[in-house]
Amino acid sequence: MTPEQMQDGILHGNAAVQRRAMAKAITLLESSRADHREQADGLLTALLPHTGKAFRLGISGVPGVGKSTFIEALGLYLIGKGLRVAVLAIDPSSSVSGGSILGDKTRMEHLSMRMEAYIRPSPSSGTLGGVAEKTREAMLVCEAAGYDVVIIETVGVGQSEIAVHGMADMFCVLQLPNAGDDLQAIKKGVMELADLVVINKADIDPKAAMRAQAQITSSLRLLGMHGNPDHATHGALWQPRVIQISALLGNGVDDFWAAVSSFRDMQTANGRLQLRREKQSLAWMWERIDFGLKQAFRQHPQVKAMLPVLQDDVAAGRIAASTAARNLLLAQMQ
Amino acid sequence: MTPEQMQDGILHGNAAVQRRAMAKAITLLESSRADHREQADGLLTALLPHTGKAFRLGISGVPGVGKSTFIEALGLYLIGKGLRVAVLAIDPSSSVSGGSILGDKTRMEHLSMRMEAYIRPSPSSGTLGGVAEKTREAMLVCEAAGYDVVIIETVGVGQSEIAVHGMADMFCVLQLPNAGDDLQAIKKGVMELADLVVINKADIDPKAAMRAQAQITSSLRLLGMHGNPDHATHGALWQPRVIQISALLGNGVDDFWAAVSSFRDMQTANGRLQLRREKQSLAWMWERIDFGLKQAFRQHPQVKAMLPVLQDDVAAGRIAASTAARNLLLAQMQ
Numbered sequence: 231m232t233p234e235q236m237q238d239g240i241l242h243g244n245a246a247v248q249r250r251a252m253a254k255a256i257t258l259l260e261s262s263r264a265d266h267r268e269q270a271d272g273l274l275t276a277l278l279p280h281t282g283k284a285f286r287l288g289i290s291g292v293p294g295v296g297k298s299t300f301i302e303a304l305g306l307y308l309i310g311k312g313l314r315v316a317v318l319a320i321d322p323s324s325s326v327s328g329g330s331i332l333g334d335k336t337r338m339e340h341l342s343m344r345m346e347a348y349i350r351p352s353p354s355s356g357t358l359g360g361v362a363e364k365t366r367e368a369m370l371v372c373e374a375a376g377y378d379v380v381i382i383e384t385v386g387v388g389q390s391e392i393a394v395h396g397m398a399d400m401f402c403v404l405q406l407p408n409a410g411d412d413l414q415a416i417k418k419g420v421m422e423l424a425d426l427v428v429i430n431k432a433d434i435d436p437k438a439a440m441r442a443q444a445q446i447t448s449s450l451r452l453l454g455m456h457g458n459p460d461h462a463t464h465g466a467l468w469q470p471r472v473i474q475i476s477a478l479l480g481n482g483v484d485d486f487w488a489a490v491s492s493f494r495d496m497q498t499a500n501g502r503l504q505l506r507r508e509k510q511s512l513a514w515m516w517e518r519i520d521f522g523l524k525q526a527f528r529q530h531p532q533v534k535a536m537l538p539v540l541q542d543d544v545a546a547g548r549i550a551a552s553t554a555a556r557n558l559l560l561a562q563m564q
Numbered sequence: 565m566t567p568e569q570m571q572d573g574i575l576h577g578n579a580a581v582q583r584r585a586m587a588k589a590i591t592l593l594e595s596s597r598a599d600h601r602e603q604a605d606g607l608l609t610a611l612l613p614h615t616g617k618a619f620r621l622g623i624s625g626v627p628g629v630g631k632s633t634f635i636e637a638l639g640l641y642l643i644g645k646g647l648r649v650a651v652l653a654i655d656p657s658s659s660v661s662g663g664s665i666l667g668d669k670t671r672m673e674h675l676s677m678r679m680e681a682y683i684r685p686s687p688s689s690g691t692l693g694g695v696a697e698k699t700r701e702a703m704l705v706c707e708a709a710g711y712d713v714v715i716i717e718t719v720g721v722g723q724s725e726i727a728v729h730g731m732a733d734m735f736c737v738l739q740l741p742n743a744g745d746d747l748q749a750i751k752k753g754v755m756e757l758a759d760l761v762v763i764n765k766a767d768i769d770p771k772a773a774m775r776a777q778a779q780i781t782s783s784l785r786l787l788g789m790h791g792n793p794d795h796a797t798h799g800a801l802w803q804p805r806v807i808q809i810s811a812l813l814g815n816g817v818d819d820f821w822a823a824v825s826s827f828r829d830m831q832t833a834n835g836r837l838q839l840r841r842e843k844q845s846l847a848w849m850w851e852r853i854d855f856g857l858k859q860a861f862r863q864h865p866q867v868k869a870m871l872p873v874l875q876d877d878v879a880a881g882r883i884a885a886s887t888a889a890r891n892l893l894l895a896q897m898q
Binding site for chain 1: 601605608609612613615616697700701704841842845846848849850852853854856857858860861874875878879880881882883884885886887888889890892893897
């Protein structure tokens, strides 16, 4: 399939043709071959005018919190409302295991059988930045194909949450009804990214869920005082919320979607949705530039030759770190 | 004064000569002229074999916590023990105000009058990375001059604490006896960097100080579970501590120094002190390389010409962020 055929299939194909074209396009975008990359950039630029209409929903939570069950319930609920849903993932462990558990179709049996849903596992190789780039581009393909909601899920460990926050219109954190958990989330800087905290499995211990809700609400208020500029305290601006659900019993998905819709309306009206996307795109461009500069630097023959020696010298205190940095930068320029 | 004279003065001069040579050397290191930079690198490399014997103590705390009073009390205490003390600063606001408040000699009247103390205000221009680099190099000059303890202070706002942590053997956070304050520190990721938390002004409200101590101790334990590898929970490894003092009344400085000495002994015995310094130096080298690469990139004529247009295109969604990044990287290579 040529990039032109992919483009045509994504924009104008029937359900089956579109699905095949999307899969081919995402595979092309994930390729690391230079000629593929050039074709992929051409395809991406052609699709771009047709993107941006979906709502980009980031969902994070530690293993065991019930993410898959929740996303499946949410996906089926949205399909019931006549919407089309894409589920993408950023799984930092996939590059280790060589295959992704997140987004695995067998996890979401009911959702994956629906034509209105498109589920794609996490890209399985490269750095987190590279994996995130591919997921971001896959998101654009889904948008061009007319999906209404793109869900990007990630596990609640490490930097992947920041990557998902960097491409989502709204960032939701799933928590267990355990009041102590929020400290870990605050520590990792994830809590202050949250637009919505969802206490899942609230039915298991309703009292603990109430306590957790109260505690996280109070933490969010304290964090908000100096926190996320998206969460400023004046005007018609969003205040992060905490809700309780039980995804297994099917309770609370409508409450969740009501909160999401209210966020979306407010962010659209006050212009923050657009602003956030612009900032994300620019931050993303610089992240990729940084990565590319560092890669080119490390591959420069002169740098390659000098680096091991200088690293030893710096570690052993024979040369100052800043002097070594300057010497290496000069070497690359010659 | 030639760099050779500075070197000689720093290493072999009497108190007055040494002081003058240090000031000249630090001024040379702070210069941004290319020929000065070359001389400075030469001087630094010559001094390096004589560095590393001081203990590098980072002290952070928000304005009003009583940092100056505490550092002055500590400095005089250490001089009383026959040690020589240097006080440096990283003040992120100094580049805005054009002059530094931190490290201002008039703040530490008694300490600044002592020949055993060397106080140098924060470098006052450039990015935080640049300011931190100059402070790091000034620290090396103080070490070569035989100072036993180098105190690097910073205000408890923003990234400057991470910069100080990146050059200190031990990182101490000063807090007021207000139990709620620790949440802000946890949020900013500063609490998990702390080797020692010092509750100052504990005499004002002893009950509140006890509560804060208990709460911060419990937070540190929770953070430690997944936290700083310097604070692992097995073997003879350091567990972050919380102590109470009253710098104004002169209470607790000996407790503080006992905790510092115990940390230093443990980190020396288990090899972590050396390991931490090696990691810091290498991280510092890469930080400077990143900065240099980005600076060269932004100054490249082709990039300079393309960047404004591409930034607009990315923000407006006419070109994908990753495509724009690739185009700019290609432009720089041509």
